[in-house]
Amino acid sequence: MARNTSVAADTNAPPVTRTLARFVATxxxxxWSEAVEHxxxxxFLNWTGCAVGAATHEAMRAALAAVQMLxxxxxxxxxxxxxxxDMAGAALLNGISSHTFDFDDTHLxxxxxxAGPVASAALALAEHLGASGRTLVDALVLGIDVACRMGxxxxxxxxxxxWHITGSTxxxxxxxxxxxxxxxxxxxxxxxxxxxxxxxxxxxxxxxTMTKPFHPGAAAxxxxxxxxxxxxxxxxxxxxxxxxxxFAQVVSTRCAWNEASDELGQRFEISFNTYKPFxxxxxxxxxxxxxxxxxxxxxxxxxxxxIELKVHxxxxxxxxxxxxxxxxxxxxxxxxxxAAGLIFGRAGEPEYADDIVNRPDVVALRxxxxxxxxxxxxxxxxxxTAVLRDxxxxxxxxxxxxxxLERPMSDAALEAKFTAQAAPVLGAGRSAxxxxxxxxxxxxxxxxxxxxxxxP
Amino acid sequence: MARNTSVAADTNAPPVTRTLARFVATxxxxxWSEAVEHxxxxxFLNWTGCAVGAATHEAMRAALAAVQMLxxxxxxxxxxxxxxxDMAGAALLNGISSHTFDFDDTHLxxxxxxAGPVASAALALAEHLGASGRTLVDALVLGIDVACRMGxxxxxxxxxxxWHITGSTxxxxxxxxxxxxxxxxxxxxxxxxxxxxxxxxxxxxxxxTMTKPFHPGAAAxxxxxxxxxxxxxxxxxxxxxxxxxxFAQVVSTRCAWNEASDELGQRFEISFNTYKPFxxxxxxxxxxxxxxxxxxxxxxxxxxxxIELKVHxxxxxxxxxxxxxxxxxxxxxxxxxxAAGLIFGRAGEPEYADDIVNRPDVVALRxxxxxxxxxxxxxxxxxxTAVLRDxxxxxxxxxxxxxxLERPMSDAALEAKFTAQAAPVLGAGRSAxxxxxxxxxxxxxxxxxxxxxxxP
Numbered sequence: 064m065a066r067n068t069s070v071a072a073d074t075n076a077p078p079v080t081r082t083l084a085r086f087v088a089t090x091x092x093x094x095w096s097e098a099v100e101h102x103x104x105x106x107f108l109n110w111t112g113c114a115v116g117a118a119t120h121e122a123m124r125a126a127l128a129a130v131q132m133l134x135x136x137x138x139x140x141x142x143x144x145x146x147x148x149d150m151a152g153a154a155l156l157n158g159i160s161s162h163t164f165d166f167d168d169t170h171l172x173x174x175x176x177x178a179g180p181v182a183s184a185a186l187a188l189a190e191h192l193g194a195s196g197r198t199l200v201d202a203l204v205l206g207i208d209v210a211c212r213m214g215x216x217x218x219x220x221x222x223x224x225x226w227h228i229t230g231s232t233x234x235x236x237x238x239x240x241x242x243x244x245x246x247x248x249x250x251x252x253x254x255x256x257x258x259x260x261x262x263x264x265x266x267x268x269x270x271x272t273m274t275k276p277f278h279p280g281a282a283a284x285x286x287x288x289x290x291x292x293x294x295x296x297x298x299x300x301x302x303x304x305x306x307x308x309x310f311a312q313v314v315s316t317r318c319a320w321n322e323a324s325d326e327l328g329q330r331f332e333i334s335f336n337t338y339k340p341f342x343x344x345x346x347x348x349x350x351x352x353x354x355x356x357x358x359x360x361x362x363x364x365x366x367x368x369x370i371e372l373k374v375h376x377x378x379x380x381x382x383x384x385x386x387x388x389x390x391x392x393x394x395x396x397x398x399x400x401x402a403a404g405l406i407f408g409r410a411g412e413p414e415y416a417d418d419i420v421n422r423p424d425v426v427a428l429r430x431x432x433x434x435x436x437x438x439x440x441x442x443x444x445x446x447x448t449a450v451l452r453d454x455x456x457x458x459x460x461x462x463x464x465x466x467x468l469e470r471p472m473s474d475a476a477l478e479a480k481f482t483a484q485a486a487p488v489l490g491a492g493r494s495a496x497x498x499x500x501x502x503x504x505x506x507x508x509x510x511x512x513x514x515x516x517x518x519p
Numbered sequence: 520m521a522r523n524t525s526v527a528a529d530t531n532a533p534p535v536t537r538t539l540a541r542f543v544a545t546x547x548x549x550x551w552s553e554a555v556e557h558x559x560x561x562x563f564l565n566w567t568g569c570a571v572g573a574a575t576h577e578a579m580r581a582a583l584a585a586v587q588m589l590x591x592x593x594x595x596x597x598x599x600x601x602x603x604x605d606m607a608g609a610a611l612l613n614g615i616s617s618h619t620f621d622f623d624d625t626h627l628x629x630x631x632x633x634a635g636p637v638a639s640a641a642l643a644l645a646e647h648l649g650a651s652g653r654t655l656v657d658a659l660v661l662g663i664d665v666a667c668r669m670g671x672x673x674x675x676x677x678x679x680x681x682w683h684i685t686g687s688t689x690x691x692x693x694x695x696x697x698x699x700x701x702x703x704x705x706x707x708x709x710x711x712x713x714x715x716x717x718x719x720x721x722x723x724x725x726x727x728t729m730t731k732p733f734h735p736g737a738a739a740x741x742x743x744x745x746x747x748x749x750x751x752x753x754x755x756x757x758x759x760x761x762x763x764x765x766f767a768q769v770v771s772t773r774c775a776w777n778e779a780s781d782e783l784g785q786r787f788e789i790s791f792n793t794y795k796p797f798x799x800x801x802x803x804x805x806x807x808x809x810x811x812x813x814x815x816x817x818x819x820x821x822x823x824x825x826i827e828l829k830v831h832x833x834x835x836x837x838x839x840x841x842x843x844x845x846x847x848x849x850x851x852x853x854x855x856x857x858a859a860g861l862i863f864g865r866a867g868e869p870e871y872a873d874d875i876v877n878r879p880d881v882v883a884l885r886x887x888x889x890x891x892x893x894x895x896x897x898x899x900x901x902x903x904t905a906v907l908r909d910x911x912x913x914x915x916x917x918x919x920x921x922x923x924l925e926r927p928m929s930d931a932a933l934e935a936k937f938t939a940q941a942a943p944v945l946g947a948g949r950s951a952x953x954x955x956x957x958x959x960x961x962x963x964x965x966x967x968x969x970x971x972x973x974x975p
Contacts, residue, residue: 072681122754124752125751126748126751129744129747129748132606132747132751133591133592133594133605134594134605135591135605136589136591138589138590149590150589224769225764257725257728257730260722260724261720261722261734262720263719265717266717266756266765266766266769267764268716268756268758268759268762268763268764268766269713269755271756272754272755273753274713274714274759277714277717277748278717281717281718281741291585291589292581292585295580295581295584296577296584297581297582297729298728298729299725299728299729299730300724300725300727303730306724307681307724308723308724309681310724313680313681313682313722
């Protein structure tokens with residue numbers, strides 16, 4: 064029975080679905096600057112390293128076992144593993160692995176991790192199709208643009224309400240990327256976006272469980288299937304994104320429609336993608352960065368009397384755990400982060416292993432960290448002074464941490480991050496070959512040349 | 520970066536996820552009345568007939584073609600077709616077909632169509648496992664209870680906001696049913712519900728497109744995969760349904776938690792399931808019902824001078840199309856509905872074919888229907904008088920249409936509905952065999968005995 068509704072709706076929204084569909088279907092290949100093209104390659108490299116690095120994680124074992132109950136065809140590669148599964152399964156699994164360590168990319172304006180859903184879907188499809196690297200890069204740039212622009216439309220209300228925005232916009236980016244790879248026209252691309260619009264994935268309540276990384280994986284799979292359906296003539300509303308009872312208005316009370324179309328085809332959201340140098344929450348990054356810089360200036364753990372750390376109150380509120388008992392707790396300890404930065408000069412996943420967090424020298428150093436709150440210091444900054452046994456004081460102020468938009472990771476640093484993740488899984492030689500393939504992705508004739516290198 | 524949020528949240532919700540998980544994992548087989556057991560069989564019969572009846576629809580052709588691009592293993596039956604696909608694909612496809620004609624079951628309190636997501640997932644899994652019919656009926660009753668109870672928690676705000684509630688609660692019912700079939704314990708069942716909670720499917724904007732029936736299909740697939748993941752050790756929040764950033768509070772501002780647990784295990788929501796006798800919106804049903812009754816009283820179309828129809832204003836607002844041009848428009852025409860009821864004594868999918876809607880005698884009769892608004896008549900009622908050429912007046916007042924909770928379809932009527940849908944696809948003999956199998960589902964040793972009969 065029809066009901067009147069008390070939920071407000073905007074009946075005058077612009078044609079967002081059609082606008083984005085036309086863009087995805089018709090924007091020229093490589094129709095962007097060298098900087099955008101380069102960022103796409105950095106995004107792909109970083110995503111591949113994260114996926115390979117988590118390939119043997121318990122979450123992947125469980126998810127792969129579930130997918131194998133479907134007896135999938137061997138269509139596409141599970142990065143970092145010898146098993147091959149169907150495209151939908153590969154999209155799911157690579158989406159899970161790439162987000163398992165929370166170490167992937169971040170579109171800071173929306174805190175979307177865009178490569179997870181988009182690259183996972185696009186690579187699986189591209190591999191099965193035997194598509195060129197050029198086609199894949201195009202799909203990646205356009206798909207990430209769609210996901211992040213729709214994120215811009217609905218952020219922050221959508222996120223505040225409790226959606227894990229990576230999976231609840233990612234299916235749109237994945238659908239867009241796959242529609243592009245399949246060469247769908249504007250109308251069918253609109254249908255792909257429309258079908259995907261009905262399938263947002265992800266609740267913030269899942270943070271801390273395997274279902275968090277499941278979100279980009281499920282979004283990748285949903286987007287891929289949406290594009291396959293559209294290719295075969297399946298229909299959806301051509302106003303699925305913007306209609307009163309369509310995606311944006313159902314999942315958010317804020318709908319800044321202009322964000323979908325402003326400078327479309329000129330400004331690319333992938334330009335604002337960032338990569339985490341450290342395998343923990345971003346709020347600790349400035350403090351770790353400062354300690355890595357202390358080490359680079361010759362400060363050694365054995366010489367340290369104490370480390371004076373001044374940070375915004377939010378840092379201690381979120382990561383003030385003084386005595387972390389294991390690696391997971393270590394991720395919520397700015398004290399451990401500082402110790403790892405000074406002792407190892409990095410804080411990747413290995414520096415968050417249980418035995419590292421409990422190693423005597425690491426424990427001793429983190430206990431020398433004296434943190435004080437200073438709300439005159441920005442959340443994104445840190446003020447660190449090492450007071451040495453000989454009385455010397457070495458001071459580092461980090462205004463923007465490495466990995467921020469203001470101080471992006473260098474290509475070399477991204478490659479080092481990749482190697483740290485991939486070499487233990489693939490071996491050093493194969494890891495280096497895979498880096499090289501990711502670097503020249505846009506020039507590869509068939510992406511299977513790359514995926515072959517990702518198997519141990 | 521962490522953000523403060525302005526979105527209100529209830530931090531004191533009861534443990535809904537665990538409560539429902541314990542219920543699903545531990546409630547005794549057939550732990551309900553004969554009436555509930557019988558309703559489960561009626562629900563399954565009605566759902567099977569709808570799925571078989573739409574097996575050759577264009578939406579199914581497109582969806583099957585998409586699924587076949589994944590080269591699925593032949594694990595489970597697509598009802599009414601010769602193709603077999605993997606369990607996930609079968610859950611998707613049977614969910615689509617069963618809702619394609621909008622002719623399936625309705626839990627009137629929430630307007631959820633519960634069998635679509637739940638039976639589609641459960642049958643696909645049960646067939647692959649070679650499970651007994653008893654196990655399948657248990658899974659169906661418990662899964663529908665979970666979906667409809669969660670619907671009761673969030674309806675109507677959730678629906679008013681724009682969610683197609685069948686797919687946005689159905690994944691929970693599907694996960695529950697599959698968890699039960701897999702024999703998962705309480706903890707793993709909670710994980711299955713938790714994983715599913717992140718995957719609500721469906722926007723009302725999609726009504727009128729193939730994506731509407733996609734919603735129960737995608738929900739079925741999501742629930743099935745959630746159970747497979749949980750079986751293999753994948754984790755989710757054990758408060759995924761009720762937490763401040765969990766399912767119910769993210770998708771609705773109304774959360775009547777007691778609806779999840781009141782009389783749990785004593786009152787079964789499948790008891791309140793209803794079945795459509797006519798293949799159109801429920802608001803027209805009383806008028807059609809009245810015309811079918813006129814026919815049964817001997818009124819013939821050729822004798823009719825005019826039909827005086829008095830209905831609530833909502834009926835004409837939603838279905839006041841006087842001159843429908845095709846079958847789809849016919850579904851929004853109370854005038855065509857009356858004509859079909861009087862001429863054919865039924866209004867199934869064949870009576871909404873384009874050529875029937877345009878047949879001269881049908882057109883002539885619908886033009887004799889004079890509808891007037893009378894808001895003294897309930898939305899669920901209709902007052903119809905046939906004025907005959909000889910001056911006689913035959914009056915029928917329908918307080919509750921056939922198919923309502925107050926006047927449920929008889930078992931014989933459900934079988935006739937099944938035959939009208941399935942016989943053209945399977946042939947009359949096979950259709951009758953399939954009815955018999957559905958009738959004795961709870962006693963079947965291996966559900967493959969039933970699915971075999973559903974292939975043409």
